[in-house]
Amino acid sequence: MILVLDVGNTNIVIGIYDDNDLVSVWRLSTDSKRTADEYGIQVIELFKKNNLNPLDIKGAIISSVVPNIMYSLEHMIIKYFKVMPIVVGPGVKTGINVKYDNPREVGADRIVNAVAAHEIYKRAAIIIDFGTATTFCALTAKGNYLGGTICPGVQISSDALFERAAKLPRVELVKPKNIICKNTVTSIQAGIVYGYVGQVEYIINKMKEEMMECGEEEPFVVATGGLAKLINEESGSIDIIDPILTLTGLRIIYYKNREYVLK
CATH class of the missing domain: 3.30.420.40 (ATPase, nucleotide binding domain)
Incomplete structure (x- = not known):
């Protein structure tokens, strides 16, 4: 094991x-x-x-x-x-070709997710990880990591609003039924959740445009992280949620490097 x-x-x-x-x-x-x-x-x-x-x-x-x-x-x-x-870091075999200006700047979690997506889906992909920060990563069908986008996570956005606006309460991150809300709590929930959905869909669409301009087929969109399900309930842009994408990537990288560890 x-x-x-x-x-x-x-x-x-x-x-x-x-x-x-x-x-x-x-x-x-x-x-x-x-x-x-x-x-x-x-x-x-x-x-x-x-x-x-x-x-x-x-x-x-x-x-x-x-x-x-x-x-x-x-x-x-x-x-x-x-x-x-x-x-996971410089010198570890991943099978991914990182096209970042400085490959050492790319978070290990982003590379691990890319490894899993490449091994599982074997096609151009946009990988979204809804964590403390939300990351969007562009991966070609050949396993070239092109780069991506980093945004404040959903929870960070909610916490910042509570901490910086004296009269606004901290709210649970749930999706209200309507976008036109009748009280402060649901108004905040609508703004955070639906606003984040809009952000996600816009970034996905722009990344697809740029990747397809580079000759890739329309990318497959895979999401992971704790809040992926909440966003996906309203978004039509995510193709699949894989809650263990990062763990899968770690397993794959381990076996790619096991021979060096056992020497």
Whole structure:
């Protein structure tokens, strides 16, 4: 079995793969102040509750957009699982050709998602990840990562409105029935949700135009992340939601690099 960790600004998603089968998924809060032992105790306890044996872990891989948490996580894996983790970054084989001005600037999570989309769908794709930030990535059929767009996430937008406008309340992120609303709470909900849907659809359409101008067929749109379902309920531009896209990408990258780890 292998251990895969997707480290985001808000959460760490942990997956356990038995060959190609995802057997468990857990979510922890991202906290760079926690030590390797604190994370180790948490993860080992999750193993016990799911009747999994830590000694069955033969490899591990981490994708992170939070650099200052990496020391704790890497040492947690080494100490509690006795394996050296692969860290997604420069020098790791992905099969993706990054066309960014500076490839080192591309977030590891974006590359991991691109790897999964390329392996699964084998066609031009737009990949949307609804996380703390929402990222849009353009990928050609040949696996060239062209670049993309980064926007404040839905929750960040909602929190900013609450924090900067004294009389506006914090609201739950749900879709109201109407766009013309009769009270402040639903008015805010409509503005955030429907406004975000409009943003998503506009960016998708513009990215499709630019990619097709470069000779690609109309891209397939795949979305992942916690709020993908909420946006997709109103948007007609997303072709599929894949909630484990990033974990799948981590599994694929692990096996592309396993030979180097086992040497």
